[in-house]
Structure formats: C-alpha cells, structure tokens
Amino acid sequence: MPERVRIIINDKEIKAEFFDTECAKKIYNSLPIESNINEWGDEFYFSIGVSMPLDSTATTNVKVGDIGYWPPGEALAIFFGKTPLSKGEDPVPASEVNIVGKILDNPMLLKSLKGARKIRIEKE
Numbered sequence: 001m002p003e004r005v006r007i008i009i010n011d012k013e014i015k016a017e018f019f020d021t022e023c024a025k026k027i028y029n030s031l032p033i034e035s036n037i038n039e040w041g042d043e044f045y046f047s048i049g050v051s052m053p054l055d056s057t058a059t060t061n062v063k064v065g066d067i068g069y070w071p072p073g074e075a076l077a078i079f080f081g082k083t084p085l086s087k088g089e090d091p092v093p094a095s096e097v098n099i100v101g102k103i104l105d106n107p108m109l110l111k112s113l114k115g116a117r118k119i120r121i122e123k124e
Contacts, residue, residue: 001020002018002019002020002101003017003018003024003025003123004016004017004104004123004124005017005018005028005029005031005101005121005122005123005124006061006081006119006121006122006123006124007078007093007103007120008119008120008122008123009037009044009110009112009113009116009118009119009120010094010113010116012109012113013070014103014105014109014110015103015104015105015124016067016092016101016102016103016105017101017102017104018067018100018101018106019100019101021055021057021098022052022055022088023057023100024069024098024100024101025054025057026038026052026071027048027050027069027076027100028042028101028123029047030048030049031052031121031122031123032120032121032122033048033049033076033120033121034118034119034120035047035048035118035119035123036117036118036119036121037116037117037118038073039114039115040084040094040112041081041082041086041091041098042081042082042083042085042091042111042114043077043078043079043080043081043083043091043111044077044078044079044080044117044119045070045073045075045076045077045078045115046075046076046093047073047074047075048074048075048076048085049070049074050069050074051074052063052069052071052098053071054071054096054098055098057097057098057099057100058065059095059096059099060092060093060095060096060100061090062090062091062092062093062097063079063090063091064079064080064081064089064090064091064107064108065079065080065102065103065107066078066079066091066099066101066102067079067100067101067102067103068093068097068098068099068100069082069097069098069100070095070097070115071098071108076100076121077093077097078103078110079091079093079107079116080103080107080108080110080111081108081111088121
C-alpha cells in the first residue's frame with residue numbers, strides 16, 4: 001500500500017506517495033528528511049543518507065512526476081521536466097534510478113521552486 005508524504009520547499013507543500021517496494025519503505029521509514037537541493041535541468045536531487053542497491057524498478061525511462069532513488073549519490077530525484085539528457089519531453093536521469101514514488105499534486109508546481117536551497121520530506 002502506498003505511503004503518503006509531504007514535500008516542503010519554500011513553505012510550499014506538495015503531496016506525494018512512496019510505493020510498496022523495499023527501497024521506498026526504507027526511505028519512508030527514515031523520514032523526516034531535510035537536505036540541500038541540487039538541480040539538473042528540471043530535476044531536483046538531494047542526498048538522503050539511505051544506502052540501497054538498484055532493484056527491479058531500476059530504469060532510465062522516467063516520467064514527469066516520478067520520484068527515483070539514485071544509488072551512486074544516495075539521493076532522491078524528483079523529475080518535473082526535461083533534463084540535460086532529454087531527447088523529447090520526458091526527463092532522463094543521469095543513470096538508472098529505482099522508481100520509489102510519484103508526485104500526487106501537479107509536478108509543474110516544482111518549476112516555480114527552482115532556485116530553492118532546502119527540501120523537507122515528512123510523513124503525512
């Protein structure tokens with residue numbers, strides 16, 4: 001069963017959910033997480049201090065609104081538009097990510113938050 005969370009950036013709250021996978025559960029159980037945001041095109045990524053390998057969800061085929069876990073950086077990536085590797089409209093991660101969740105609100109809200117420095121994810 002998916003677990004609902006709040007993503008808070010610059011006092012804006014965005015609803016999301018984490019899926020029922022081992023990787024997603026480990027991240028959910030580590031909440032709340034606060035981190036510094038990095039940007040890569042229309043992707044926010046940030047270290048979360050959770051170490052997990054790639055799993056059966058690992059892919060480079062992501063969609064706007066997907067939340068992925070990127071093992072090399074022990075980081076979450078939130079995709080909301082094109083990244084530097086995009087050939088079309090879909091984001092493309094730097095390398096494979098485990099798909100751990102998705103944004104439930106309109107992911108385009110994240111575009112207005114580019115330049116933010118901090119992110120917090122907490123259980124709903």
